[in-house]
Amino acid sequence: MFLYSLRSESTVFSSCWSKQSFYGPVEGGEGSILTFYGPVTGGEGSILTFYGPVTGGEGSILTFYGPVTGGEGFILTFYGPLEGGEGFILTFYGPVKGGEGSILTFYGPVEGGEGSTLTFYGPVKGGEGSTLTFYGPVKGGEGSTLTFYGPLEGGEGFILTFYGPVKGGEGSILTFYGPVKRGEGSTLTFYGPVKGGEGSTLTFYGPLEEGEGFILTFYGPVKGGDGSILTFYGPVKGDEGSTLTFYGPLEGGEGFILTFS
Structure with a gap:
């Protein structure tokens, strides 16, 4: 078993356009x-545990099949793809930042603890069975996309801000307690429930x-x-104090129920 240990505060592990496999x-x-500028590849059962920053320069690739765990203050910055195979786990308590063109692909859970942030400008793709659990903001810049097939759960104070499409496949779940804000041209496509807890807000300008x-x-x-569209085939339920404000069509198909307080 290959072991690479970094324990000195002054230690820097740098690979300039090199491939690190373990x-x-x-x-x-x-x-x-x-710090790396080439691919970092971890085979089956590999583990990356870190308490300092992990920084990947332009064109960097992080490919992983084992867990990536970042302790308090952990920072992950990348500009190339971050790919997690089946069973991949990403757990962190600091910010994860993806620059322009970055890609986050995962099939296991991505869990962000209190104070964590996820900022990206490229696609975030979660395969079947993937989960995204979060207590800090998720921010997607212009042209970004979020595609997932498992639950997306945001705890108290969670914020989802988006300018590209949010797509939830069959069986997907979106649960949140903070605002979901989507800018002009954004779309939200969904086949599972969308649940907003007390004090939550949903603001959007696209369909x-x-x-x-x-x-x-x-x-x-x-x-x-202006120009927004709400099209659905299941119930829309608003509890006490909830409001529904709309400037575009509100269309309900067969079996539609609108219950609002």
Whole structure:
């Protein structure tokens, strides 16, 4: 088993356009730094544990089949693809930042603890069975896309800000307690329930389209700007204090129910 250990606060592991392949754990202690410009490839069962920043320059690639775990203050910055195979786990408590053209592909859970942030300008793709659990903001810049087939769960204070499409496949779930804000031209396509807890808000300017069996449950305002569209085939339920404000068509197909307080 290959072991690469970083434990000195002044240690820097740098690979300039080189390929680093490993099948054992890579461990970085407090203050450790991992900087790379070429691919970092971890085979089955590999582990990357880190407490300092992991920075990938332009064209960098991080490919992984084992867990990536970042402790408090952990920072992951990348400009190339971050690909996690089946069973991949990404757990972190600091920011994950993806620059222009970055890609995050995963098939296992991505979990961000309190204070964590996910900022990106490229696509985030979650395959079947993937989960995204978050307590900090998720911010997608212009042209970004979020595609997933498992639950997306945001705890108290969670914010989802988006300018590209959000697509939830069959069986997908979106649960949140903070605002979901989508800019001009954004779309939200969904086949599973969208649930917003107390004080949550949903603001959008593009179409909100849901497939059969869709459920929208809400405790805060739902606001659609000029030209917005709400098309659905399941119930829309608003509890006490909720509001529905709309400037475009609101269309309900067969079996549609609109219940609002």
